[in-house]
Amino acid sequence: MRVKVLPGALQGTVSIPSSKSLTHRAIICASLAKGTSVVDHITFSKDIDATIACMRNLGAKITVKEDACTIQGTDVRQVAGEITCDCSESGSTLRFLIPIAALSDANVTFIGHGRLMQRPMTVYKEIFQAQHLRFEQDQTIRLRGPLQARSFAVQGDISSQFISGLLFALPLLEQDSTIEILPPYESASYVNLTTDSLASFGITVHHPSPLVYQIPGGQSYQAAHVSVEGDASQMAFYAVEAAIQSSLTCAHIDPHSHQGDQVILDFVKAAGADVQGTTITHQSLQAQTMDIADCPDLGPILCVLAAYCPGTSRIIHARRLRMKESDRIAAMEQELRKWGVQISSTEDEITITGKAEYHKTEPVRIDGHNDHRIVMAMTIFGLCAKSPSIIEGAEAIEKSYPDFFTDIKHLNGKVEIL
Numbered sequence: 495m496r497v498k499v500l501p502g503a504l505q506g507t508v509s510i511p512s513s514k515s516l517t518h519r520a521i522i523c524a525s526l527a528k529g530t531s532v533v534d535h536i537t538f539s540k541d542i543d544a545t546i547a548c549m550r551n552l553g554a555k556i557t558v559k560e561d562a563c564t565i566q567g568t569d570v571r572q573v574a575g576e577i578t579c580d581c582s583e584s585g586s587t588l589r590f591l592i593p594i595a596a597l598s599d600a601n602v603t604f605i606g607h608g609r610l611m612q613r614p615m616t617v618y619k620e621i622f623q624a625q626h627l628r629f630e631q632d633q634t635i636r637l638r639g640p641l642q643a644r645s646f647a648v649q650g651d652i653s654s655q656f657i658s659g660l661l662f663a664l665p666l667l668e669q670d671s672t673i674e675i676l677p678p679y680e681s682a683s684y685v686n687l688t689t690d691s692l693a694s695f696g697i698t699v700h701h702p703s704p705l706v707y708q709i710p711g712g713q714s715y716q717a718a719h720v721s722v723e724g725d726a727s728q729m730a731f732y733a734v735e736a737a738i739q740s741s742l743t744c745a746h747i748d749p750h751s752h753q754g755d756q757v758i759l760d761f762v763k764a765a766g767a768d769v770q771g772t773t774i775t776h777q778s779l780q781a782q783t784m785d786i787a788d789c790p791d792l793g794p795i796l797c798v799l800a801a802y803c804p805g806t807s808r809i810i811h812a813r814r815l816r817m818k819e820s821d822r823i824a825a826m827e828q829e830l831r832k833w834g835v836q837i838s839s840t841e842d843e844i845t846i847t848g849k850a851e852y853h854k855t856e857p858v859r860i861d862g863h864n865d866h867r868i869v870m871a872m873t874i875f876g877l878c879a880k881s882p883s884i885i886e887g888a889e890a891i892e893k894s895y896p897d898f899f900t901d902i903k904h905l906n907g908k909v910e911i912l
């Protein structure tokens with residue numbers, strides 16, 4: 495899909511789609527629970543569809559109607575035979591489900607697409623090898639449990655999704671387990687979302703100190719009704735557009751949310767925007783240093799913010815952006831340079847010297863890098879620029895936010911699907 499983006503300010507109120515992270519978690523917990531759960535206010539996307547399909551293959555009965563899933567949970571420990579789980583391009587689906595699938599002694603094959611199987615998996619490989627369990631990885635991952643309760647030491651700066659995955663599975667083992675995080679501990683806010691979701695389904699996890707989780711064994715998930723709150727990572731695209739050139743209100747955002755990406759409101763405020771609740775209004779902008787250790791998904795759109803902030807901004811602790819759907823640092827460097835943005839990077843840091851306006855005599859041709867967050871960030875850049883751009887591979891938005899361009903149009907954004 496190619497999308498032409500014409501310059502112009504957005505206006506109005508946008509209903510932010512529901513949190514992808516919280517939806518994965520609610521569907522997984524419900525699928526492990528005794529009885530029937532309901533998860534509603536879901537925004538469906540390719541990643542969420544992948545989690546639903548995999549949980550069905552692991553035995554959960556999931557009915558989808560409008561924006562809700564009714565889920566009859568299963569005892570995954572009883573799964574037998576040969577199971578295949580297609581995770582599409584979803585790192586969350588793959589890394590959350592590996593320990594869950596390993597609760598049984600079934601032979602489970604995980605399939606991934608795009609860059610998924612190149613994303614780091616060493617933490618699990620080492621755990622499985624230490625327990626003499628099958629874990630083979632090439633184009634697919636083939637594994638066999640049953641996983642045993644242990645004291646697990648997990649590197650904290652590769653992906654928090656390993657910690658979340660273990661936290662879903664370990665309460666269902668008979669014995670107690672502990673997870674010790676080896677610092678630095680990044681994306682910890684996502685693990686907080688996991689423990690929140692576990693608590694909603696009756697699972698207890700003790701967190702006696704910042705780097706230790708104690709997980710009592712012998713627990714069972716209880717059915718629950720969960721309504722999913724808005725997605726702070728998606729709000730970020732609108733918050734940045736408003737900070738650069740307009741005024742927007744973001745609806746369906748929980749002011750008390752535990753999502754780490756809610757920090758976007760602090761970043762746009764520190765850049766100079768007026769922020770009242772979830773209404774963001776442009777005022778003159780300035781450069782700043784932004785630490786994204788706890789909110790990596792904000793990386794691409796913060797590059798856009800920095801590009802429009804006069805002065806030199808730094809985005810630090812950014813290394814993990816290189817391991818997402820694309821190398822997001824390289825992708826943003828390549829695409830922003832086409833607009834004439836001054837941007838450079840080291841392995842862990844991005845430096846951008848911004849200015850208020852960008853203009854090119856020919857339409858700028860942007861590559862979406864098969865990455866939803868690159869497509870959305872470069873769309874916002876194009877709306878704020880002074881001349882048109884064309885985004886190739888814009889269908890990548892389906893991974894998390896299929897209605898992105900429809901919502902942009904509702905806000906008077908001039909985007910044309912070519």
Ligand SMILES: O=C(O)C1=C[C@@H](OP(=O)(O)O)[C@@H](O)[C@H](O)C1
Nearest residue numbers: 515586653654655681684790791
């Ligand atoms: O747990 C989650 O829902 C997520 C954790 C983060 O990954 P890392 O912990 O690998 O940084 C984030 O980038 C991803 O989009 C969603």
Ligand SMILES: C=C(OP(=O)(O)O)C(=O)O
Nearest residue numbers: 583584585586587791818
């Ligand atoms: C990296 C992302 O998701 P995941 O890790 O689940 O593929 C994302 O949504 O930006």
